[in-house]
Amino acid sequence: MVSPEFGKKPPAVTDKTQIYIVGGGIAGLSAAVFAIRDGHIPGKDIHIFEAYDHLGGSMHYAGSPDEPYYLHAAWKVNVEAHQCMWDLLSAIPSLTDPGKTVKDEVFEFNRTHKKDAKSRLIDKDKNRTDIPEYGPLGLSWRDRIDLIRLILIPESWHENRRIDSFFAPSFFATNFWKVFSSTFAIEYWNDLVEMKRYMRRFTHAVHTAGTGHAETVFPYTLYDSAIQPIAKWLGEHGVSFEMGCKVTDMDFKPSQDELTVEQIHYIRNGEKKKIVVNKGDNVFVTNGSMVADWRRGSMTEAPVLETGKLDGSWTLWENIVKKRSGLGNPSAFDSHVNESKWVTFCFTCKDPTFIKLYEQFTGNKPGQADMVTFKDSNWHMSILVPDQPFVMDQPEGTYCFGGCGLAPDVEGNYVKKKLSECNGEEILT
Template sequence: MRDYKNTHAYFVGGGIASLAGACYLIRDCGFPGDHIHIFEELNVLGGSNDGTGNPETGYVIRGGRMLNDETYENTWELLLSIPSIDNPEKSVREEIIEFDSQHPTHSNARLVNNNGEVVDVSSIDFDNEDRIALAKLIVTPEEKLNMLKISDWFKPHFFETNFWYMWATTFAFQPWHSLAELRRYVIRFMHEFPRIHTLEGVTRTPYNQYDSLILPIKKFLENHNVDFKLKCVVTDLDFKDSEKITVTRIYYKEQGMEKTIELNESDVVFVTNGSMTEGYSLGSMTKPPVLNDKGASWKLWDKISKKKQGLGNPTVFDDNIQGSKWESFTVTCHNSKFFDLMEKFSRNKAGTGALVTFKDSNWFMSIVLAHQPHFRNQPDNVKVFWGYGLYPDNPGNYVKKKMSECTGEEILIELLHHLKFEKEMEDIIKSANCIPCMMPFITAQFMPRSIGDRPQVVPEGSTNLAFIGQFCEIPDDVVFTEEYSVRSARIAVYKLFGITRPVEPINQYQYDIRTLFKSFVTMFK
């Protein structure tokens, strides 16, 4: 154990990467909690792991996050160290596994066609060209895929298969997204290939991820006196004038006042570079959301990447909002009518069915009914579900407007038409509150890229700077997951502090004979 009397750790961003990094400092480095400072622009921690609202004004979850019991290696290891809020004798990990075993996922209505009928997804619909292209992709080295899009590799038929409809909506891929990232996903989640139609590999939390993950971690850190600087925006970093990468000064704004921190030689800085939910905008039942542009997180990365080599290329990710945006919506229902109809239609009790995707929807819309209550303060007579559309600039099949121009009520109307719930439409809408959410950078991490566009977790030559979150480089792992953020934080802490304890390795399912055989058979169904 080292003497940290004159050492402070500064985290830029209050998402799960920073929170996990603070936990690793305390747990594995013996670092004093009151020497850890977390800067967050919003007035709440959690980053993209959000969940807020009340039954009167409506609940909001910007995104739906699916955990995986077999691939979130470091996430689960960390959560074994975090006590449950409801039962401190249990860890958060144990609490989640216990809940998930009582409410296992097995979708009976993964895809729905334009006639409101559940699609038979026992076949993934590949032809020989699709099979050959996917097999060839798996064995092609990533360095040969620089800047290639998925649509550069696969023929049009691939994007009309049941596989694509299910894979794209499970992970939010678009045809113009990174081929290299799709390759990583296929390899990382190869064990999910044979059960993509049921999503049995999804592990659910008892509540939304803010209530189930962030709150227990926050409480753990509060008990160690970690300093949370909310509504504070880091605007710039100064570097030492040398070939090394050494941060010497932090610039930030707090309550409109510009401030600076002069770093000690032993201080360290962890930066969450970029944000998938930055610039989000909420609408209402009577108003659509607006489309915003770059905010503090992207602007900071833009600034510092120009000061030193090896800090990445943010423009690849933040300069194409048209390619990275989509729109979600959260619906608060003040009776159980919609849930009753959906449970009958899907043959899934709420919390067991995962995504229901409307494959012929012009918006490419999906919804999911979580186990209720989904929020800690949710009354028994209130139900909450979430959905999203990957093509928000297309006119609806029934509401002839772009999704991005629709109010919450119009999004509900479009959804209820797809489900053929027209007879109950008036009653459902009258008792519901649909809040749409536009997210301009939600899949920015999937934009086509080259090697080097994402900085290393600890860049070459860095003495006190690390990058964490979704826009740093971790070989073989996949972005848009909780695991990527947690793994990046663990790597960062261990490298900067010389911890020899190993990071949990990535499970290599592509080398498991049984997994390969099952996946091969699935390709011919």
């Protein structure tokens, strides 16, 4: 593995080259697709190590037609900003119609399922805002100038600053902030650099963010529509999936000016193992994960917070940064669990009562809005009701939807508990 920061080209690929990929999320799977399609590496020489017994990482879901579904990630992407993803999906046949690529399938779905949110934000008096133009974003001239400053000033000037140290307090009451923070799951106490990066990447989408026109959605969950077809394609090319393998550490060649992995250490079924990496091999690592150490609750139990950094992605990242500089800073992500945690939820209903209430309250039909944010919610709660069925094997007459709360440690407006202490029934209430 050679990082660009170390300024050396990777050794040339030979017919003995092996590719080791740590992480079976979309990043690891994409690395494998590009190695085959663009790097012309035979699939049999590509090995993906995944700590869980399933692929997909943040995009995985649990559940079945007989059990409730549980999903992490949503399903919205942006045509302009997610170019690598479209390039990836243009190589992959769709599961529902192998004559089409996944990219074609997604674009066709979005042509026939137009989004046009009747409300993106809704307040406690049921006033809806669909934010068709800049005006209702509520930004003052000072806020606008601050946003431009944020985009233009070098990143190094913003390091170690919270978002609320940069903007006027009134900025956080604007519709712009409510849409921005809920879209990107970012809070005013988060890092300013994170906000700057999102602003730079999605500036073109700001004016339509409230109507949902900026977003492209997948016909089904990301796991069904993207992960499963990619995994099928990789399997057909002979890629080996080393499931249940937690990579814990790596040894590097002693050198100041290049970064070369010599050994990969992993645990499988409780047994410690290692792989010797040879010259010409390549190693790709997913470091950190938005769903690292996630825990699931139920209708009757709240999830239990895990702060022990047990997840493979933290273990590996923390171990390798002790050995070499230039590999990032895991503590920026894993040492403030209370500030960075969030609660997401997913419901499977066997009758349409909730969907009907949602339509009456928001004016949106399922799939018409990216998400709806309750402006006055203490929990900073948003819900997302996609086109149904959302999961490919979802039985007819069931409804699957979800949401999140970005301020989980504040007492709720109606249920007088912290969101992080609520079970599913209390959240649905």
